[in-house]
Amino acid sequence: MSATIRVVLADDHVFVRDGIKSLLENEANIEVVGEAIDGADALEVVADSKPDLLIVDIRMPNLTGIEVVEKLRSENNDVKIIMLSMHESEEYVLKSIKAGADGYLLKGSSKEEFLKALHTVAAGGKYFSGDISSILIGQLTNSSASLEPKQNLGEEMMITKREKEILTLLLSGKGNKEIAEALDISKRTAEVHRFNLMKKLKVKNLMELSNKATEYSLL
Amino acid sequence: MSATIRVVLADDHVFVRDGIKSLLENEANIEVVGEAIDGADALEVVADSKPDLLIVDIRMPNLTGIEVVEKLRSENNDVKIIMLSMHESEEYVLKSIKAGADGYLLKGSSKEEFLKALHTVAAGGKYFSGDISSILIGQLTNSSASLEPKQNLGEEMMITKREKEILTLLLSGKGNKEIAEALDISKRTAEVHRFNLMKKLKVKNLMELSNKATEYSLL
DNA sequence: AAAAAACTACGTATAATTACGTAATTATTT
DNA sequence: AAATAATTACGTAATTATACGTAGTTTTTT
Numbered sequence: 001m002s003a004t005i006r007v008v009l010a011d012d013h014v015f016v017r018d019g020i021k022s023l024l025e026n027e028a029n030i031e032v033v034g035e036a037i038d039g040a041d042a043l044e045v046v047a048d049s050k051p052d053l054l055i056v057d058i059r060m061p062n063l064t065g066i067e068v069v070e071k072l073r074s075e076n077n078d079v080k081i082i083m084l085s086m087h088e089s090e091e092y093v094l095k096s097i098k099a100g101a102d103g104y105l106l107k108g109s110s111k112e113e114f115l116k117a118l119h120t121v122a123a124g125g126k127y128f129s130g131d132i133s134s135i136l137i138g139q140l141t142n143s144s145a146s147l148e149p150k151q152n153l154g155e156e157m158m159i160t161k162r163e164k165e166i167l168t169l170l171l172s173g174k175g176n177k178e179i180a181e182a183l184d185i186s187k188r189t190a191e192v193h194r195f196n197l198m199k200k201l202k203v204k205n206l207m208e209l210s211n212k213a214t215e216y217s218l219l
Numbered sequence: 220m221s222a223t224i225r226v227v228l229a230d231d232h233v234f235v236r237d238g239i240k241s242l243l244e245n246e247a248n249i250e251v252v253g254e255a256i257d258g259a260d261a262l263e264v265v266a267d268s269k270p271d272l273l274i275v276d277i278r279m280p281n282l283t284g285i286e287v288v289e290k291l292r293s294e295n296n297d298v299k300i301i302m303l304s305m306h307e308s309e310e311y312v313l314k315s316i317k318a319g320a321d322g323y324l325l326k327g328s329s330k331e332e333f334l335k336a337l338h339t340v341a342a343g344g345k346y347f348s349g350d351i352s353s354i355l356i357g358q359l360t361n362s363s364a365s366l367e368p369k370q371n372l373g374e375e376m377m378i379t380k381r382e383k384e385i386l387t388l389l390l391s392g393k394g395n396k397e398i399a400e401a402l403d404i405s406k407r408t409a410e411v412h413r414f415n416l417m418k419k420l421k422v423k424n425l426m427e428l429s430n431k432a433t434e435y436s437l438l
Numbered sequence: 439a440a441a442a443a444a445c446t447a448c449g450t451a452t453a454a455t456t457a458c459g460t461a462a463t464t465a466t467t468t
Numbered sequence: 469a470a471a472t473a474a475t476t477a478c479g480t481a482a483t484t485a486t487a488c489g490t491a492g493t494t495t496t497t498t
Contacts, residue, residue, distance in 0.1 A: 133347035173427035
């Protein structure tokens with residue numbers, strides 16, 4: 001059905017590469033066409049052997065697996081990439097996805113899962129080990145539908161209705177003068193509201209205000 | 220270590236329930252304390268037996284699995300829930316997550332994956348079969364990490380590397396003085412970069428800068 | 439009705455930003 | 469090698485924001 005999947009392995013540990021190789025040896029339609037011992041090497045080997053799939057360790061000397069992915073993607077190289085990792089670190093998983101990896105496997109994965117991931121990704125799909133799905137879900141529920149405020153404000157950090165109005169206008173890019181006009185109060189008063197607001201939120205400039213407002217979903 | 224996990228099964232097919240039961244019978248620490256034959260029944264059985272975990276088919280008469288989850292969550296019932304499904308339908312998966320399911324398993328899952336999911340979820344984690352991770356990734360990359368700029372900048376709106384650094388620092392709440400220190404340039408120079416940046420982006424204050432930077436995903 | 443909180447507003451002084459002009463030194467591109 | 473773009477930096481004047489203090493009205497809570 002499918003042509004042979006040409007694979008490059010990149011991992012600084014010989015025994016890991018050998019382990020994967022022996023695992024893939026018994027598989028039809030899969031051929032290991034290159035190996036790399038660090039990140040920089042991986043880029044060379046991929047450039048040379050133009051594989052269909054790169055299996056790359058996330059932790060490597062010279063360039064990390066993530067940096068390798070970033071580099072390849074920035075060169076518009078669309079080789080399929082599976083990231084290998086010891087740990088289900090949220091940071092690593094998300095960085096890998098962002099960088100453009102097609103899959104993420106834990107080194108503790110079973111042979112079956114490994115092969116399933118390999119075929120899925122080679123066929124153009126994505127495969128992230130079920131063990132790390134909680135991370136994905138966490139991102140999904142936090143980003144798209146943020147139901148609950150991420151943090152609670154300190155008791156005395158409550159902002160008043162008026163301050164909320166000022167905040168809204170500030171965040172939309174209005175200056176004190178414009179705010180004063182919009183709310184039909186004196187410029188001086190607008191300034192005081194702003195001052196009190198920033199004091200309450202313990203921020204020292206507009207940007208921190210903006211960041212805090214987003215972080216605490218103040219609007 | 221852990222107490223027994225008390226499980227309720229909800230599926231309109233007897234043989235599916237029996238299959239799962241026989242699978243769980245050999246497991247220590249797992250006890251099936253109730254069974255339901257449709258969605259409405261599931262709610263009753265859960266209310267009665269107050270299990271730790273509900274394994275529920277997505278397709279059922281009376282109330283679908285998703286509706287069952289929604290109902291339970293709306294009643295602030297935080298029983299752990301694993302959704303069972305024949306198909307890796309994007310719609311079903313996302314609806315399940317949104318409704319508040321803790322896991323999603325395909326009926327074709329191996330016994331090992333089934334048990335792993337069960338223990339993971341019972342322990343408070345999430346488990347979504349690796350086969351459906353592509354759906355999750357698709358959502359993630361579409362929603363939070365927008366890879367492509369929402370709009371293209373005007374030709375002469377390109378910002379330089381240095382301006383990007385200044386922008387990053389500005390957005391993090393740094394003032395000109397702090398930026399100057401961070402980049403080891405004179406305060407005056409930092410000011411000029413900032414001035415040029417804002418001129419290019421045609422904004423007249425920090426907030427508009429912040430908004431524009433977000434809108435055009437300048438970082 | 440009394441007390442507390444919120445909103446309004448003035449003054450004043452220092453600090454920071456804005457909005458130019460000018461120009462030398464590096465990088466980058468052609 | 470020449471041209472272009474980027475980075476660096478100084479000066480100056482006008483505007484805006486910051487950081488107080490004080491104090492008279494409303495509004496809300498007790």
